[in-house]
Structures are given as C-alpha cells and as structure tokens.
Amino acid sequence: MTDAALPTSGGGVLSRAYWLVTVGMCAVIGIAAFESLAVTTVMPIISAQLHGEALYSMSFAAPLATGLVGMVVAGNWADRSGPRVVVVTSVVVFAIGLLIVGLAPDMTVLLLGRLCQGFGSGAVIVALYVMVARLYPPELHPSIFAGFAAAWVVPALVGPLVAGAVTQALSWHWVFFGAVALAVPAFAMILPSLRSLEAPVFDDPASRPRWSLSRIAWAVGAAAGVLLLNLVGEMPAALAVVVIVVALVVLAVALRPLLPTGTLRAAAGLPTLVLLRGLVGAAFLSAEIYVPYMLASEYDFAPTASGITLTLGALAWSFASWLQGRLGDRVPHRVGIRVGIVLVLIGLAAAIATPLWHLSPAVLIPCWTAAGFGVGFMYPRFSVLVLSWSRTTEQGFNSSALTIADSAGTAVALALVGAAFAAFGGMTQPAAFVACFAVAGAIALLALAASGRAVPRRAS
Template identity: 50%
Template sequence: MTGERTRDESAGIWHPRIVWVTVGAVALVFLAAVQALAVTTVMPVVSDELDGASLYAVAFSATLATSVIGMVATGAWSDRAGPVLPLYTATTLFVAGLLIAGAAPTMEILVAGRLVQGLGTGGQIVALYVVVARIYPSVLHGRVFAAFSAAWVVPSLIGPFLAGAVAEFLHWRWVFFGVALLTVVAFVMVAVKLAGIDMHTDEPASNGNVILRLVLAVVVAMGALALSLSGEIPVFGWAAAAASLVVIALAARPLLPRRTLSAGRGLPSVVLMRGIIAGALFGAEIYVPYLLIDHFGFSPTWAGLGLTTAALAWAAFADVQGRFGDRIGNTRITLIGVVLLGTSTAVAGLTALWGLPPAVLIAGWTLAGAGMGLMYPRLTVLTLAYSTPQNQGFNSSALSISDSIGASAAIAVMGLAFTFLRGTDAGFPAVFAIATALALAALVPGLRLGHAHETRVP
C-alpha cells in the first residue's frame, strides 16, 4: 500500500488506480452544484407560480435542515462499514427529492420534496469526504477539494443561465427533472467502480450511541424548520425564532467536537468557522437573483449572472488554496477570505439601499466567491488533517452539520427579517447587513484554527 500511495502522489488525483473515483466524485459534486445554482435561480419563478412567497426561504432551509440527519447517519455508517453503501443510499434520496419537487402541485409539496432531497444532499457530501480520506494520500487532499470546487466552474458558466432559460422557455419543473436524470446517469457510471475498491479500515469505529445522535439530528432539523416557519407567527415570530435557535444549539452540541460553540482552538474552531461563513454566504446568496429580478427587472435567464461570476472566482481561488494553501498559511487565508466575503455582502447591501447599478452588485458578489474559494476547501483539508480513520466520518459529518446549521439558521433569520420588512425598502439591505455581520464574526474562530498534520502540496 505504501508503494501504491507513493505512485499515486507522484501521478496526482488522476492516477489510473483512482481516476474513476476522482471522476465519479467530481461528477456528483458537479451535479450538486448544478442543482444548487439552478434552484437558486428559478425559485423566484417557482414561488410566484405556486403562490408560495411566504415559504420562499423555507424552500432553501428545508433542504439544509434535513441534511443534518443525512450527515449524522452517513457519518456513523461510513465509520462502521465504509462509505460506499451510504453514498449509494444518499444519491437515491437526492434523486427522489428532486422528482417530488419537480412534480409538486403546491409550494408545500415542493418543500416536502426539498426535505427528502436534503437527506440525500447531506449524506452525499459526508460520504465523499470519507472516500477522499480513505483513498487519497493526505498530500493530495488539497488538490481533491480544489477539484471539487472546480466542478462548480461549468455549472457556474451555464447553470444559472440554462436554468433561467429552461424556466422561461420550457418550464421550471424541468430544472428539477433534468438534474435528477443526469444524476442517475452519473451514478450508474461510477457505482461499479466505487464498489470495486476496498475502503474499510482495520479498526472500524463503534460510533457510540448512534441512536441518540440520530435523535439529536432530528431535533436539530425540526428546530431549523421551526426557525424557518417562525415568520408565519403573527405576533411572536421573533420569540419563536429565538427559542428555535436555543433548541438547535443544545441539540447540536453532542454532534460537534467538544468546545465547538466556544471556539476552542483547533478542530472546534475549524467546524465553527465553516458554519459561520456558510451562513453569511448561502443566507445572502438566495437574495442576489431575487434582487436582480425584483429591483432591476432582470429575466430569470439573466438573473443567474450574479451567481456565475462568484462561482468562477470560487473555483479559481480554491485552486490557489489547493496549490499554495500551506505557504499562505491559515491566518492569512482567514483574513483575506473574511475581508473579501464581508466586502461583497456590504456592497450588495449598499446596492439595494442606494439603488446602485446592477453591475456593482454582480462585481461585488464575485468577491464573495473568491473569499469562499480560499476558506471553504481549506477548512475541509484541516478537518481531515485533524482526523483519524476511526473518526473521519464523525468529523466530516460535524463539518457538514455546522455547514447546514449555519446556512439554514442564517437563511431563516434573514427570511424572517425580509418578511417583517416586506413592503419597505429595507428588506434587502437588512438581509445583506446580517450577512456582513456574520462574515466579520468568522474572524473569532478563524484566528484559532491552529495547524494539524497538513502535508505541504508541492
């Protein structure tokens, strides 16, 4: 095995022994990217047709909420028996959710489909992280995650534009059906290859009380959904939101490394920072095409342009991180990334507040992609560096759980603020102001990341 790993390191992630794993993993990330960018682009149209404006934010946070359950289940399953079957199961749920959403006659059923899809989305990413940890030498981890980020390049170029065109000239339902069909094709191509590779560890983890962790994951998901729906409560919406946040925090603690919520040095801060920056970006991102359509009269076809440039910047800066991350250092990556992300959300807020040209919004949002491209994959590399074969699944799921909790909570809070201020000119500025505050808050854990056993990438 040592000799094989040495040859793999010299040949990179496209070595013949692992090339099909790389292709399959990148394909799944690619399709997840297509889905995320496409749905974000067309959701204003979907919400309008299904008369679901009040559930607009819920349609996004629902997927993130149930993804926590998929993450916990897949993490435990992967640590115990390897990531292959968990990955297959997650992909099946992902496709099923897309089909339900695509066929939905009402916004409520579409949200139900997004709930099912979330189970698969969460499971997929955790299983893929474990695949990377089990197959690739640590020296290649940065390049693998850079490749994952690069898998967003083509979707970012054509995904939003194509999704808008499909919604405008065919029907928005084909956005969901099309991604489901492509996912099935990709899955069939890679399933046999993954099944033929041994990814078991000699010392599988016992996983402790898996049932308790699953129960807690369900509580977290329910809390996130309650948070998303708190805007429907006429008088006590903010009180319900605060109570939901407390429930989420208490239930999530055992699912995360110790001292995560207090920004403990090392892995806890890695996990916490991931949740904060995910909340800042993904919470605000869903309002970028919304703003372009609502304030500037963009068609769905062109509204995705605001996401395209950011995704391209994400991929480019992820490649920089993959090649030079160790040389740049965790502290500088944090500082540069936070400044770029915070600047982009502030520019978006000022565009909405002062009525600046839409080109300012699009150019400013590009900075968000650049900052996330530096920080996001770096945090994944650090998580695996802090892990052992016995806890790779737990730590990977913890990272993704923080991701989803941060994003779903931010989306819900921003949605609550947006709903409360509906009919005024303050809705969009308030959303982007919250995102800016979150971006700056990421400095607290970001300066406590420490160093694990990252191997310098040549």
C-alpha cells in the same frame, strides 16, 4: 481498524488509478452545484407560480434541515461499514427528492421533495469525504478537495443561464428532471471504486463504532429547530421573538453532541475551524439567495439575467479553489481564511448599498464576484485541515460535523434573514433587502472575530 488494500499510484488525482472516480465524484458535486444554482435562479418564479412567496426561505432551509440528519446518519454509517453503501443509498434518495420536486403541483409537495433531496445530498457529501480518506493518500487530499470546489465551474458557467432559459422556454419542472438525468452517468463512474471499497475490518469487533441513536435523535431535534425558525416570518412580532430564542436554545443543545467538543464556545483549533465553516457559509449563502430576488424585484431582471451574478460568483469560487490547490500551504491557512472573510464582507457591503441607495447593479456584480473568490479560497482549507487533524475512526464524525456546521449555520441564517425580510415589508420594500444583507454582514463579522482561533499559530 484496517481498510482493504486499494490501488495506489505515484501520480495525481487524474492518474490512471484515480481518474475515473475523481471525475465521477467531482461530477456528483457538480450536479449538486447545478441544482443549488438552478434553484436559487428559478425559485422566485417557482414561488410566484405556486403561490409560495411566504415560504421562500423555507424552500431553501428545508433541505438544509434534513441534510443535518443525513450527515449524522452517513457519518455514523460510514465509520461502521465504510462509505460504499452510504454513497449508493444517498444518491438514490437525492434523485428521488429531485423527481418529487420536478413533479410538484404545489408548494407543499415541493417542500416534501426538498426535504427528501436534502437528506440525500447531506449524506452523500459526508460519504464522499470518507471515500477520499479511504481512497487517496494524504498528499492528494488538497488536490481532490480543490477539485470538489472547482466542480462548480461548469455549473457556474451554464447552470443559472440554462435554468433560466429552460424555465422561460419550457417550465421550471424540467430543471430538476435534467439534474436527475445527469446523475446517472456520474454515479456509474464511481461504482467501480465503490466495489473495491470493502467494509472496514476491525482488529477487535468491540472497537467497531456503534449506531449512535442519541446523535441521530439530536440531529432530528436540530432539524426541527431549523424548520421552526423558518416559520417565524409568518408569526406576530412578539411571538416571533420568543420562537427565535426558544429555537436557538434547542438548536444549541441539539448540536452540541453533533460537533467537536468546544465548537459552540470557539475552542481553539478544530472546534473553531468547524464553527468558522458554519459562519462563513451562513453569511454568504443566506445572502446569495436574495441576490437574484432583489435584482428581479428592484431592477426587473429576467431569470437568465439575474443568474449572471451567481455565475460570476461561482466562477470566482471555483477559480479560487483551483488556485488554493496550486498554492498549497504557501499561503498560511490563517492568512487565507482571513483574506477570504474580508472579501465576503466587501460583497455584503455592496449588497447592502445597492438597494439602500438604488445603485447600479454594476456595483454589486463585481463585489459579489470577489465574495465568491473569498469563499473559494477558504473552503478547501477547512476540509484539508479537518482531515489532517482527525484519526481514522473520527473521519466520518468530523467530516459530518464540518458539513453539519455549514448547513445548520446557513439554515439559522436563512431564518434570521427571512424574518428580517418579512419585518421590513418583503419584496416591495428595498429596506427589506437591506435588512437581509445586513444580517448576513453581522454573521461575517463574527466569523472574522473568531478566525484567529481556527488555526493556532503553532499549527499554522
């Protein structure tokens, strides 16, 4: 396969040839970051107003579930036709989902919007990864992926505070309408480079990747398993245990064709790297959505105040990603990944201790900031290593596998955390928050145990 000729430059990602598309892609990531941080900040208010407290975890798991399908479709589509049409379609679907959520009169409509939004956001992430592979030379990949992660900086600075202020002054609906408005100029900045990306030309038409309907079907099955898992909090305990076991088996079977061979058994190299991305994301993100919930419930924090913790964590994530881009491979990937996991464990330990002994939030906030730094120090490494270990015709599949593991791991963790939250009494019981963070901590320990197989010593 050969790509159409693209402009090249001896400069960096902000040189004349790349600056517009670099800023545009980072802006799209930034809007997704704003939406993610905004939802985490205001969802306690939304669930109360729409009487959807029982569906709190589901409101986060729903977009992750459909995101799995979006990732598989986008990866397959991008390998067949290039990323241009995938980016356009996924951005439109993402914006439609945001509009549905913003207009939602009840929790059912909100969940429908979140499902649509998740499909679009999952697809656009994979499409942007493939754009990077087609537009930028390999030596610029660490910088652009660090830029993607650092695109959380502005949303981290203003997102939670703006979302909280808008919700208090106007309504939470306007948080989502604002995200749609911001997406328009960001998408316009990407369009010129999208037009230059012609569909890939295959030397032999038979070598063009086919539509993998079986993989898409498996993705739908995995999404169904994720949604089923997130309903266990409303089931009797005995039935919930059975559903969890069955759903996890279904997920394991459904995910196998969507991930590199050996991922679920932690085979050395790329398979464990993909698995590790899922475990790290699951541990951090499943706990993070309960941090503002705990601060509001146990310490009477307003939305703007509880967003401060998310702001500091996201800022640390962004700074660590920028630092990793500057350091390159001067810190070995194996060491960087392990340091990051340990920092996440420190943050989770503080999250467990705070409601358990009713400590001051001043204990949790700096430790959660350290956890954000740890994740930021790891995430660019995953993307760089996956692309460097992938052939051209595998870039779409492996990029989608990386994000599928991330979303599937987080969705499963949300279900387990949500079940623990319900089992220990919900928002009125400090023990429920302790249980949530303890489940996330166990997942982080699994990640630490597997970390040595993600980057074999010869590769390091």
